[in-house]
Amino acid sequence: MTQIPPGAFAQPGTSLEFKTGSWRVQRPVHRHRAAPCHAACPAGEDAQAYLARVEVGDLQGAWETLVSANPLPAITGRVCPHPCETACNRGQYDEAIGIHAVERYLGDEALRREWPYPVPAPGSDAPRVAVVGAGPAGLAAAYHLLRGGCRVTLVEALAAAGGTVRTAIPRYRLPLDTLEAETARLLALPGLDFRPHTQLGRDVSLEELRSEHAALFLAPGRRKGQEWNADFAIPGDLHTGLHLLETWVAEGTLPDHPGAVAIVGGGNTAVDLSRVLRRQGVPSVHLITHQRIPAPGVPAEDVMRANPREVAQAVEEGVTIHEHRGVRRLILRGERVVGMELVHMKKLPDADGRLQRVAFEGTETVLHVDHVIPAIGQEVDPAGFEALVERGRIPVDPWWGRVQGQTHLFAGGDARGDHGSVSEAVGDGRRAALGILAVLAGESLEPPTPPEPVPFSDLNLHYFEPAPAAREPVLPPQERRGLEEVEGGLDLHGVRHEAHRCLSCGECLACDNCWTLCPDQAVLKTRERAADGSHYVFDYDYCKGCGICARECPTGYIRMES
């Protein structure tokens, strides 16, 4: 056989001896970054993470990921105004992911299948923490304290847990069964001592709680209706909107309101009450608000505070909304209201640039109504902890919720006074619990730097296909009479469709793009997960740093770094 001289051949794959990695100026790295949905969720949920579990069919894992932040998904999935969806990158591509519907589905599945909360039983030497108020903030705090190994005394003035969600949110938005099931499961967690009918300031004092517990979290909500301090005459028998609404939620009836009713206010109470009145058969329901109906392009400070979809549904149900309108005076015949004088108003900057409401002279109109109901807001009832309350709210450190000037006393939820939603209350409860755990461990409390969410421009959209969002069934307006839930939720098919549409912002979806497109075989695929959570490893011995992988990564998970 002919011998080939050594100068004429080379052994296969021997180029590996030459490390082309030395040519590199920048190196690709895997960088998990928060998805916008995650960064925007007030409760701290990482929707991207649980949508990924749903997509691979692991529903229980998805729920566990979800409840590592928010223990009340069946509730928030129904009532949260879902800022996650407003922030969702996919909204800039076609339609935002229906995150709330996935959240709701997982919450309901957990109830149906009784998936256990990932909470350990507390040790015998576990510290005791007291939580006042079993609304969303208190429940979330208790849950996260239990998760952190504490025992919790949960003190609640009323007979049952749930807070405003139980007392004021109408059942056609949140069925009682769901509320009861989700709160009952939390109350049954090991290490939780739930004390209903126990009001701080009446049945127990702050000092008593302090002496028996290592730390305290106060979440009393804002339960006291604000006085309508109008500079005009008002009838003596005026009920506040919240009072009427709570009566209806508790008893299912309201005093008769024939004819026309005007509700003054633009928040959840005003809108819910308007819808309840329509269900009660009141022919003409008016809502008077300084602000505007939520719509694209309306600046945030000018938008009604109620959830946008509730406002839209109220309009569908025949509620008349008078935007940018204020009440000048009530037109009375004796004690009886026969109408009201309205005026056009708008918030405009004053000499110092601060926004002030301006009423425009010459725009007065008269609205004929038989009843007027103020629904202008609530404040903290300070009985029992007066020293902590300033102008109707408890001032706290905005991240951890530690009460100013205190070390082991935290507060959150509506009582903070700077926000008013269930998911914000849950987030407050969670952060306060983490703060308490840190304080009990002798650590100092530094506010973390908020994550930079992955911007839309960092995604490579070429690799995704447009797909319309799955639509929830919604009860037609003419059928919305009783307590039947208006929104029907998605079925498993719809939920998986939404999970499949998720762009996986900032997280590897194991698409193989980098592995497929590297000209240098410098991206290696692993069978298990690699240490950084992806399925790929960069071989920096050979990576020349061309940047193709980072450019073609659909999710913005690869960054070029010097």
Add this chain to the structure above:
Amino acid sequence: MSAETARHDAKTLRHQQPRFRGLEAGHRACQGCGEALAARLVTEAAGPDVMVANATGCLEVFTTPWPQSAWRLPWIHSVFGNAAAVAAGMEAALKQQGRRTRVLAFAGDGGTFDIGFQALSGMMERGHDVLFVCFDNEAYMNTGVQRSGSTPHAAMTNTSPPGTARMGKRHMKKDILAILAAHRIPYAATASVAYPSDLRKKVRRAMDTGGPVFLQVHSPCPLGWGHDSDLTVQVARLAVQTGLFPLVEMERGELIGTLPIREVRPVTDYLRLQQRFRHLFAGDFRAEKELEHLQAIADRNIERFELRGGGKERYDTEGADTVHRGGDRWA
């Protein structure tokens, strides 16, 4: 370290990859070389039981700096012009020996359109069972970017500089696919590094078809085209989306398939990213005229191959590379 995650030793991992590595790391191609990517993809899909005859050019040079080789398959360097002839000889010898190993011929556009053309035409005419792959980077790159018969009209190379007399290359890009199709071979197709699954499918189809078959792979050259190395795939994709590089398949000279363009992009989207077309953005009337000329060429391609898609399809310029969790796109 949890049970599920593991730190990986790249050396071990490299040898456990769930795909055939015809072209190994350590080759000396420039950063972001489209030709290296194309050769990697082609050998992955064609291998492992193949032999390669490779014409002179970048691919040959950057893979075999003696005494090393980046190839993991039997490979021979022919000369610049005769890859097809060498491959034909290899195929005849294997046939004689009764072996099933298949033969590939690799060449750049110079080694295909120009100097390699007569050997290629002869091999096709004689009917050898060889897949000839042209790595089309649209110029003689290895010798420092000289124009070839494949260089597009108006592109700047060192031998077609823009100046007062002309705006880059005066002549048109040769329609090599039509010439090959005129040999009435069983299969001839174009592919692009921007559409790897399409490319692999075409390699497999060619291998399954057998006989003299031909594949022209559009392979951006960051150095010669003057674009950032991370834009290789993006540039290749735009060539397809504008209609300047149509992805088509022909059997026995008849058009049998195209990759429809869902959203046709203006040629300027493609041209603007590349220094070789920089002079077309000077804003003067000559530049404007050349831009219109190139747009007309793209329009004519779209018309001729009926490339305009009819809405959203799985197999079109937007759907063909849609990703899924878990990577089943490449299966």
